[in-house]
Amino acid sequence: MFVRITTDCKNRNTTLDDFGMTSGSDAIISLNEIFYKKGIEIYGEKEPSEYVYQVKIGAVRSYKLLSDGRRQIGAFHLAGDIFGLANGSAHRFTAEAIVDTTLRLIKREALDRVAETDPVVTRTLLGMTTLNLKHAEDHMLLLGRKDSVERVATFLVEMDERIRTSQVMALPMTRRDIADYLGLTLETVSRALSRLRRGGLLDFVGNTQRQITILDRKRLREVDCQRH
Template sequence: MFVNVNAHPGTRSRVLNELAELSRAKAISSEFKYKKGSEVYGESEPAEYIYQVVEGAVRSHKLLSDGRRQIGAFHLAGDIFGLENGAVHRFTAEAITDTTVRLMKRRTLEHVAESDVTVALDLLNMTTSNLQHAEDHMLLLGRKTSLERVAAFLLEMDRRLTAAGVLALPMSRRDIADYLGLTLETVSRALSYLHGKGILDFACQSQRQIVLMDRAQLANLDL
């Protein structure tokens, strides 16, 4: 469902290079553009492709029986997603902003992995990263306070998104709330608290561009 190759620069570089080589050599990938809010694939649809965000951002989510939405992951530029253990997708994936996605046939990549040890190891590393993210997210939802969850989210996005000192969030506060298992109001209160403490500042009126002023103090909140 999710592979955060951005979290592991060495793996990210190797995987992206290999996907590019495979694309050129075998013409097995295509690029598609998705408008903001449009579906990339739906829950329970056949998992026939593996996806990579070229530009933009994607969220993976599941609708609960009571109508609530739980976001499992955010996929940012360079991330590979849609790699499932079974034959169908367990989550729905949607474009958060206007997004370009590269598609590669899953079976083709599996065939390559059968004869290329490096690709096979990369697929194993992606699966391991997927499991680690799921475990970390479960811990975040089950054991951390609302402020700790928001702090953990900001630190995760800081590792993956920050450019020129600004953390530019493509997702809305509603998305953040559904990822952290909180209400929109709780997320807003936590961000206001961190702003009041001088831990972060807002670089624009929409408050989606954040400057982290005190990463050490923010990390202390992510216990």
């Protein structure tokens, strides 16, 4: 459980706008940055939710565990994403840094205080929660009804929209992480990727298998056979 405060943490006072929130009032809230090494837990399921987080650099996984260790990742949080917004006293997921990660954080208590007097903030919270809900609803369809190739195709389309830079997307997570996100095993994910590659829909770049170029977006979206 190694946590280090970054040296570039100036503990400056900023407005909520810096945190991606619009606010009618000019509330000043103190923002800190914390650095988490790859693999380190940010918070645990059932822990009191003291902070809300935004990814500055890096990537985070949010997951639940069954008593025998089976893991379901509910979401990946990438640069710019806000997470840990429990809207209740306790976190519903465990969050871990996938790679070395720098987070901004805001005290939940302070956020609540602002939200009480500023309806715009409450509405922003509602909007973010609705986005999370929409993602979870789509993911239920994937987990309940899609086969392995469809799941991986859906995953690639989602990641393509979120982290593509110049034709190549560099995935921060391992095959195991992808598998636990998609309700599969890492071997099945690997086989599905190989099938898509053999089908000419994508290709690996470089000598690591984490960088992927999508060669045929149209066909990939067709494999992910979601309605519209």
